[in-house]
Amino acid sequence: MRIAVISDIHSNLLALKAVLEDIKKRGVDITVCTGDLVGYCTYPNEVIELLREKNILTIMGNYDDAVGYEKFICGCDYPDPKDMENASISLNYTIETVTEENKRFLRELPLEMVLKFEGKNIMFVHGSPRRINEYLKENSKEAEEVMGEFKYDALVCGHTHIPYVKKYKDKYLINAGSVGKPKNGSPNANYIIINVGEELDVEIHSVPYNYETVAEEILKNGLPEKFAENIRTGKA
Structure with a gap:
């Protein structure tokens, strides 16, 4: 059984399309998304609609929660006030952009899922x-x-934007990384x-995908230059 796991797309439609094409070539049985469909980039509705079209099992991320319920706080821990300000800009932009139908979809996402x-x-x-x-x-x-204290065979998460796998005795902790806003030093x-x-x-x-187009769209839409820099460098 081969399970593809995607996470932290953050409105990056071009990256999502590239990943789904790559998955299609690899003989995968099922694809699961561990959340944060929206935020930071400029295609939140298109990302949501593509995942819905593909019937991909999806978990709610903190950004999905914030946008779905219009909370105006993303739930991230940003010690730098400038980063917090930029996150607020991202959240406000996304809340204004996402349709009511897609906000309802985000609100209805489950917080967790256990599959056998x-x-x-x-x-x-x-x-x-x-949390x-x-x-x-x-x-x-x-x-x-x-x-x-974990009771299942494996825990799969996202949120850190850095993929890894670690074994704790007979249990696995697996991080799916990030499709749309990686923080592992590569723009891929x-x-x-x-x-x-x-x-x-x-x-x-x-x-790989055309990240420069995504960076240019970020700037064209008046979002912080830092977001474009993150896309180009794969750094936080």
Whole structure:
């Protein structure tokens, strides 16, 4: 069984299309999205509608929650006031852009999902089972705490925008990275494929796409230059 997992698309339609094309070539049985469909880039409606068209199983991310309910706070932890200001600009733009129908879709997304594949129970969340916006960074105290009490075979999340896999005794913590706003130092879109058998094997894929067009659209729409820089560099 091969499960593709995508996450943190953040309104980046070109990256999403490139990843879905790549997935199509790799003999995948099912695709799951762990949230944050919207924010930062300029195609939130198109991203939502493409995922709906493809019937991709999708979890709610903190940005989806904020836009769906028009909260005007994204739930991210930004110690730099400038980053917080930019996040507010992104959120306001996205709330104004997303249609009422698509906001309703975001509101109806589940916070978590547990699926069974070949005897393995795999939980999908955005941040963590404890909070939608909790960062389970690799080797972090938070990850140790969560996995210390985790009852399923694998936990798959996003939110950090950096893909990784780590085993905690007989349980796996897997981060799907980010399709639309990677933070691993490359502008390429990234996602994962989980091969389910006696053990779990995780492939991390990096997909090139025309990120310069996305960066130019960000600037054309009056969003912060920092967003375009992030897309071009793959850095936070």
